Amino acid sequence: MKLQDSVIAITGGGQGLGRAMAEYLAAKGAKLALIDLAQDKLEEAAAACKAAGSEAKIYLCNVAKEDEVEATFAAIAKDFGQLNGLVNNAGILRDGLLLKTKDGEITKRMELSQWQSVIDVNLTGVFLCGREAATQMIQTGSKGAIINIASISRAGNMGQSNYSAAKAGVSALVPVWAKELARHGIRCMGIAPGFIETEMTASMKPEALEKMTAGIPLKRMGTPEEIASTAAFIFENDYLSGRMIEVDGALRL
Numbered sequence: 001m002k003l004q005d006s007v008i009a010i011t012g013g014g015q016g017l018g019r020a021m022a023e024y025l026a027a028k029g030a031k032l033a034l035i036d037l038a039q040d041k042l043e044e045a046a047a048a049c050k051a052a053g054s055e056a057k058i059y060l061c062n063v064a065k066e067d068e069v070e071a072t073f074a075a076i077a078k079d080f081g082q083l084n085g086l087v088n089n090a091g092i093l094r095d096g097l098l099l100k101t102k103d104g105e106i107t108k109r110m111e112l113s114q115w116q117s118v119i120d121v122n123l124t125g126v127f128l129c130g131r132e133a134a135t136q137m138i139q140t141g142s143k144g145a146i147i148n149i150a151s152i153s154r155a156g157n158m159g160q161s162n163y164s165a166a167k168a169g170v171s172a173l174v175p176v177w178a179k180e181l182a183r184h185g186i187r188c189m190g191i192a193p194g195f196i197e198t199e200m201t202a203s204m205k206p207e208a209l210e211k212m213t214a215g216i217p218l219k220r221m222g223t224p225e226e227i228a229s230t231a232a233f234i235f236e237n238d239y240l241s242g243r244m245i246e247v248d249g250a251l252r253l
């Protein structure tokens with residue numbers, strides 16, 4: 001697929017990896033539909049996409065709410081008349097151990113609300129956006145690809161029962177959608193990033209950062225551009241479908 005003049009929706013497009021992917025794809029001529037919770041961040045990201053040389057429209061939407069997701073993807077199809085791709089990127093962290101024991105007493109456990117909030121955004125949100133994007137792609141006769149952003153935590157990371165389960169779930173959806181949607185000219189792929197440089201890691205203490213990168217075989221974190229170029233590669237290669245690409249510097253949890 002050619003990115004020039006294609007229309008790509010990105011959830012969580014207001015900041016971090018979502019914004020980095022938006023700017024990268026805009027520089028390749030793609031038109032962006034940026035979806036997020038905050039108007040100001042969306043406006044800044046859209047301005048950056050325009051500066052990179054393309055068009056961007058913004059959509060305020062909570063990906064965990066079915067009615068909002070339905071309305072958003074209907075609006076995207078109406079505004080652009082086509083939809084060639086979705087990056088299911090919006091995600092949250094609410095880490096915590098399942099439980100803690102001290103002197104034989106159980107002192108802490110992951111709250112149901114903590115579990116549910118991550119499942120709602122990181123798993124149900126991906127399902128809803130994938131379903132609505134595919135609907136609009138088929139209705140507008142657009143071919144293209146859906147990319148689910150997972151994490152190396154999908155293998156099971158301590159303190160991340162909720163997050164690991166959600167990321168394993170969105171990875172499992174990749175071959176399901178690749179098989180179901182192939183007949184409509186829609187491919188589905190996943191990206192599982194390792195530790196990536198973000199505002200969050202920039203604010204970490206140097207000693208903590210050093211300890212973290214020491215465990216990565218390539219001895220550094222990935223960059224947002226390395227995730228964005230992987231997304232572009234997926235969109236541009238029409239024989240890629242049903243697989244995960246791990247972008248993690250060879251780190252295994």
Ligand SMILES: NC(=O)C1=CN([C@@H]2O[C@H](COP(=O)(O)OP(=O)(O)OC[C@H]3O[C@@H](n4cnc5c(N)ncnc54)[C@H](O)[C@@H]3O)[C@@H](O)[C@H]2O)C=CC1
Pocket residue numbers: 011012013014015016017018035036037038041061062063064088089090091092121125149150151152192193194195196197198
């Ligand atoms: N930063 C990293 O090192 C890694 C990130 N990831 C994944 O990459 C994705 C992006 O991560 P970052 O850019 O670091 O996160 P971030 O926190 O910087 O950005 C996430 C964006 O998603 C939006 N968002 C959150 N909940 C939403 C909802 N209910 N509806 C709509 N938008 C919502 C936020 O407003 C924010 O703009 C996530 O899925 C994350 O799990 C995976 C592995 C490593």
Ligand SMILES: CC(C)c1ccc(C(=O)O)c(O)c1O
Pocket residue numbers: 093150151152153157193194195196198200
């Ligand atoms: C544990 C994994 C690599 C990880 C680390 C950090 C973030 C983040 O800051 O959002 C993630 O989403 C992760 O999956």
